[in-house]
Amino acid sequence: MKKFGKKYVEASKNVEKNKEYTSAEAIKLAKETSITKFDGTIDVAIKLNVDPKKADQQLRGSFVLPNGTGKSKKILVIAKGTQAEAAKNAGADYVGDKDMIDKIQNENWFSYDVIIATPDMMPELGKIGKILGPKGLMPNPKTNTVTTNVVNAIEDVKKGMISFKTDTYGNIHSVIGKSSFEDTKLQENLEYIVNAITKLKPASVKGKFIKSVTVASTMGPGIKVDKNSFDI
Numbered sequence: 001m002k003k004f005g006k007k008y009v010e011a012s013k014n015v016e017k018n019k020e021y022t023s024a025e026a027i028k029l030a031k032e033t034s035i036t037k038f039d040g041t042i043d044v045a046i047k048l049n050v051d052p053k054k055a056d057q058q059l060r061g062s063f064v065l066p067n068g069t070g071k072s073k074k075i076l077v078i079a080k081g082t083q084a085e086a087a088k089n090a091g092a093d094y095v096g097d098k099d100m101i102d103k104i105q106n107e108n109w110f111s112y113d114v115i116i117a118t119p120d121m122m123p124e125l126g127k128i129g130k131i132l133g134p135k136g137l138m139p140n141p142k143t144n145t146v147t148t149n150v151v152n153a154i155e156d157v158k159k160g161m162i163s164f165k166t167d168t169y170g171n172i173h174s175v176i177g178k179s180s181f182e183d184t185k186l187q188e189n190l191e192y193i194v195n196a197i198t199k200l201k202p203a204s205v206k207g208k209f210i211k212s213v214t215v216a217s218t219m220g221p222g223i224k225v226d227k228n229s230f231d232i
Contacts, residue, residue: 040218068160070178
């Protein structure tokens with residue numbers, strides 16, 4: 001049985017176990033039950049009525065939160081020629097082509113948070129897929145990280161773009177912002193995510209698509225959100 005720390009146990013006492021809170025109440029409570037000394041994140045877990053074993057029910061994509069995530073990400077762009085120059089001018093932290101791929105492979109280099117690549121570089125990147133894949137760093141067209149417009153992709157990441165995909169249990173996890181964010185901004189981000197996911201319901205899914213929505217602070221207790229809080 002999992003043992004929880006004293007701070008977690010104390011914070012949990014403020015959350016009614018079976019109660020579903022409005023989105024505003026849940027955000028407020030998530031901030032109040034934050035137990036970290038640093039400015040942690042507020043996260044959401046969305047349980048979906050999907051079978052992850054079916055290809056058409058595996059969701060993956062990205063979106064830019066209205067109020068960002070509060071986290072700055074270091075960007076590596078794998079591109080050549082004019083696209084590489086454009087990436088440098090757009091503020092990418094690292095830009096290169098095969099030299100960067102070799103650096104990752106030979107030096108186990110991971111001083112970045114996201115990789116954006118042009119389509120022509122994907123065959124080379126594919127050779128180190130076993131290195132990037134497990135770390136969630138492999139670029140993908142569905143998350144707008146494989147693109148012919150690297151400038152737009154860089155701008156989206158800087159604005160607060162987050163990538164998502166269903167896990168093996170049919171859940172989607174996402175950051176919705178920092179604990180220091182105003183309640184209204186966190187609530188806007190939460191509602192944006194839930195509404196965006198709702199629109200991705202596969203045609204093969206019957207009945208209710210979203211089973212539950214739970215928010216929590218970093219290392220804090222989960223707080224159930226009433227689905228009636230959302231336009232779904």
